[in-house]
Amino acid sequence: MAKYVIKRNIKDNPYLVAGLVITGLVLLLTIVGVFWTPYEPTAMNASQKLKGISLSHPMGTDNMGRDVLSRVMYGSRITLLIAMGTVFIGATAGTVIGAVTGYFGGMMDEVVMRIIDALFAFPSILLALVIVSVFGTGWVQLLVSLGIAFVPSFARIVRGEVLRCKNMDYVANARLQGVSDLRMIFVHILPNIKGVMASAILIGFNNAVLAEAGLSYLGVGSQPPYASLGKMLSDAQQYMFTNPSYVLCPGIVIVLMVLGFSFLGEGISRWK
Amino acid sequence: MIKRSFMKKKGTSLLMVVLTTLTIALSGCSSDKAGDSANVSEATETGTEAVTETQTADATQETDNLSKLIVGIPQDIDGLDPHNATGAGTREVFYNIFEGLVKADENGNLNPAVASDYTISDDSTVYSFTLRDGIKFHDGSPVTVEDIKYSLERNMGVDGGEPLIKAYSKIDSVNIIDDKNVEIVLKEADSDFLTQLTVAIIPASNEHPETTPIGTGPYKYVSSSPQENFIVTRFDDYWGQPAYIKDVVFKIESNMDAIVMDLEGGSIDMMARVTSTQAAQLSDKFEVYEGTMNLVQALYLNNDVKPFDDVRVRQALCYAVNPQEIMDFVSDGAGTEVGSAMFPAFTKYFMPELNDTYNTDVDKAKALLAEAGYPDGFEFTITVASNYGQHVDTAQVIAEELKAIGVNAKIQEIEWNSWVSDVYTDRKFEATVVGIDASTLSASALLSRYVSDSGKNFVNFKSDAYDAAYANAQSSNDDATKTEYYKECETILSQEAASVYIQDLPEFVVLNKKFTGYKFFPLYVQDIASIKPAN
Secondary structure: HHHHHHHHHOOOOOHHHHHHHHHHHHHHHHHHHHHOOOOOOOOOOOHOOOOOOOOOOOOOOOOOEHHHHHHHHHHHHHHHHHHHHHHHHHHHHHHHHHHHHHHHOHHHHHHHHHHHHHHOOOOOOHHHHHHHHHHOOOOOOOHHHHHHHHHHHHHHHHHHHHHHHOOOOOHHHHHHHOHHHHHHHHHHHHHHHHHHHHHHHHHHHHHHHHHHHHHOOOOOOOOOOOOHHHHHHHHHHHHOOOOOHHHHHHHHHHHHHHHHHHHHHHHHHOOO | HHHHHHHHHHHHHHHHHHHHHHHHHHHHOOOOOOOOOOOOOEEOOOEOOOOOOOOOOOOOOOOOOOOOEEEOOOOOOOOOOOOOOOOOOHHHOOOOOOOOEEOOOOOOOEEEOOOEEEOOOOOOOOOEEOOOOOOEOOOOOOOOOOHHHHHHHHHOOOOOOOOOHHHHHEEEEEEEEOOEEEEEOOOOOOOOOHHOOOOOOOOOOOOOOOOOOOOOEEEEEEEEOOOOOEEEEEOOOOOOOOOOOOEEEEOOOHHHHHHHHHHHOOOOEEEEOOHHHHHHHHHEEEEEEEEEEEEEEEEEHHHHHHOOOOHHHHHHHHOOOOOHHHHHHHHHHOOOEOOOOOOOOOOOOOOHHHHHHHOEEEEHHHHHHHHOOOOOOEEEEEEEEEEHHHHHHHHHHHHHHHHHOEEEEEEEEEOHHHHHHHHHHHHOEEEEEEEEEEEOOHHHHHHHOOOOOOOOOOOOOOHHHHHHHHHHHHOOOHHHHHHHHHHHHHHHHHOOOOEEEEEEEEEEEEOOOOOOOOOOOOOOOOOOOEEEEEE
């Protein structure tokens, strides 16, 4: 019975299928890259500079003669790690802040939400740039700063949902049974808003991938000789006309990564 | 819930959104690839640029517009007052408008300009100059000895301020002998002081040098628009060989990525310091002149921190790093190897034999490391300014080369201003890759920074032998002896492996084939007067 429901759901849900396939491919590329890459991602070869797509180099080579496929396999790991870490920090802190302020309301709600509003007023990239310039460059700083920049949006969404659920009958019912506030928030209310949170997390994930690409592009992200996908794009741009495969390959992987997770998010939200 | 309603439409438009974002990310951020010569000695950056409309109006109706040259410059000039303008990019433009008592030529010689002749006293304390006959300012008034005195004293800060040029604090007095002769008396002997006398001579009668620039050079100022252009025209009463091209527009090019298109489209005729990638994209309408940037690119090691306080470790790195390989990777083999803190354009001082002090030898490097107590190598960080792509690339190649001797170099990119404050000023670094240039035509411009107590000695190099040799060079008045001592300085730097000297970076200058005659200078200048129509 349950098997049948899942099967039918998947059949009626092309987004989920597409999302699973694309994400699966990208994850496969990344996970294989942890154990094996066709070439050492930092190994240079003067005789193989800026080669196009070929059998020995399926994504060509860069200006130092390094294999782009190997670098993409390595780079997608950094990009995924930063995106996941960002969303983890943003979603955890945002959910706690949103749920607590939304549930209790009052003065604390006002104060915390005004702070969140102020944080919102900064474009997240600008905020991350400020944090990175204060604490130095590197992917840990990048992860933390992007995480902080992502807190407000999660807090907003969760608070709104908690406000909506707060006055529902099941909450009143639970309160009559003497459920504590903490249990009320985390056991009774949060599970009921998980659909919204799931899509918020996946959208946040996409934004984090793009934000990391943007920041690495500005030179504050991962440090050479290793490169995240965004950093590869930035390095490749001056060869855009002479050697298009160098800029296209990492670009396409970013597109696939974001597209896959977006479809996945859409699919999950349509999941009955 | 904005996010939720957005999600509904997302399915179809998502690809578009992602692609658009990527496109914006790609085109929105142009990096400063211009001027990859970190002008460290001045700590000024040659970085920003702006594209503007060209002025097509031309007074003279000559056949194919050969009377007008449009030169792209990477950034706006930082002021019209030649004595207060500090940017290297401003100096290169002002070279055409202002002249000093002496003027540098493309071979690095100092030739008389506003002065027609000079003599230096035997003890190098009195410099006497004879004013050139009939020389005129751009406004038509004759140059007088009072103007010379005024200009020099302005730089000395006699009106109460700090000297505009540090070396001018050495001047005791500027004395007018008669209406043709003037002498400069120094507080202490300095046989290199002539190199400081290229500062602009400007008229004392001009009350507003910051808005009306008047000089004696082959071109005179016409107009300028901030972030747009700087226009000059030929000065017909020039004392020397007049310029060939009548009108010259220096056009500010903000976007280094648009240089190739601007050249091809004809909105600029000349651009200095393009990258080898850009040069390779140009059609045969253009001549690419290859020269060098006149700087010393090196892996500068902080001699105060472990393990670089041990000369054997520094020498090991010198044996492990292969400059030719770096040039092959970073600039397709272009560039000139250097073996000490001197670039080849200083032909008098450059010692090509020092390139062979350390020929790549991995075994020797390993042996030296083992001797120094690091048989298994060590780890260190190369801090490099992120806006200088060539230096970042060089650092990557070095890191790869050092793996062969078990040394693990991490690379830390930082933003230029942080580099200047942390690495250059505060000396908080282990190693860095940068290029150091010379601000005057004297070997001391490059060598003075290695004196133990020099404020510019950011690598913390300490050698008594070096200090002694440098002091000898400074105090000797005979040019040959002086050169010998400077060469001794270079040899010490090479043997002590003060840093891992790599190369003088290649410089590519693009000039439309309608014009010819571009000359490279050992200084940061563009001599437009020597450019002429090709036919």
